[in-house]
Amino acid sequence: xxxxxxxxxxxxxxxxxxxxxxxxxxxxxxxxxxxxxxxxxxxxxxxxxxxxxxxxxxxxxxxxxxxxxxxxxxxxxxxxxxxxxxxxxxxxxxxxxxxxxxxxxxxxxxxxxxxxxxxxxxxxxxxxxxxxxxxxxxxxxxxxxxxxxxxxxxxxxxxxxxxxxxxxxxxxxxxxxxxxxxxxxxxxxxxxxxxxxxxxxxxxxxxxxxxxxxxxxxxxxxxxxxx
Numbered sequence: 001x002x003x004x005x006x007x008x009x010x011x012x013x014x015x016x017x018x019x020x021x022x023x024x025x026x027x028x029x030x031x032x033x034x035x036x037x038x039x040x041x042x043x044x045x046x047x048x049x050x051x052x053x054x055x056x057x058x059x060x061x062x063x064x065x066x067x068x069x070x071x072x073x074x075x076x077x078x079x080x081x082x083x084x085x086x087x088x089x090x091x092x093x094x095x096x097x098x099x100x101x102x103x104x105x106x107x108x109x110x111x112x113x114x115x116x117x118x119x120x121x122x123x124x125x126x127x128x129x130x131x132x133x134x135x136x137x138x139x140x141x142x143x144x145x146x147x148x149x150x151x152x153x154x155x156x157x158x159x160x161x162x163x164x165x166x167x168x169x170x171x172x173x174x175x176x177x178x179x180x181x182x183x184x185x186x187x188x189x190x191x192x193x194x195x196x197x198x199x200x201x202x203x204x205x206x207x208x209x210x211x212x213x214x215x216x217x218x219x220x221x222x223x224x225x226x227x
Contacts, residue, residue, distance in 0.1 A: 026174075028148050037185075057124065057200075061210060064085065065210045081120045085116050087116070109218055117204075125200065134185060140182070146176055148175070150175045
């Protein structure tokens with residue numbers, strides 16, 4: 001009974017807080033934890049930026065859906081979806097309007113505007129591979145830190161020739177902390193990647209009919225609506 005009491009006091013005397021676990025961890029485990037924390041910060045910042053861009057993209061697609069009925073593309077800032085579509089339509093119209101039939105103009109306008117939309121979507125997709133990689137690799141990186149920490153714990157047991165809980169528990173806790181950080185980094189990354197990918201797919205499905213309608217109406221009425 002006295003031995004158990006002394007053991008519990010020895011465990012309680014160790015700092016088992018998050019900062020304490022990090023402070024007493026092996027240098028390899030520390031590097032893994034710091035790397036995963038930095039990757040997690042990048043993940044959240046990247047996800048926030050993508051969600052904002054997807055929200056703006058959906059707003060612009062709504063404008064294009066409305067513009068399709070009037071064959072009019074409003075003015076927009078450079079780099080926006082509407083601006084890219086307007087520039088593509090203007091360029092293609094200038095090159096083909098005098099030498100092609102209405103059907104050919106419509107097809108070329110549609111191809112040009114689709115290409116502009118595709119480039120815009122690809123620019124938003126930049127960074128998504130990082131989320132996918134983090135979501136799949138972070139648990140294994142954290143697990144590597146856990147395995148490394150457990151190896152050190154067993155080494156400490158062998159050196160001290162003591163298998164008491166007071167010797168084993170702190171090292172195991174430090175090792176498992178790496179896995180916890182890996183999961184904390186991976187879970188949001190997977191969720192963000194899936195949500196952003198689905199949102200971009202839906203946006204692509206929405207913009208296609210708008211481009212078709214816009215190309216058809218512009219080939220009939222001319223380019224006076226493209227500012």
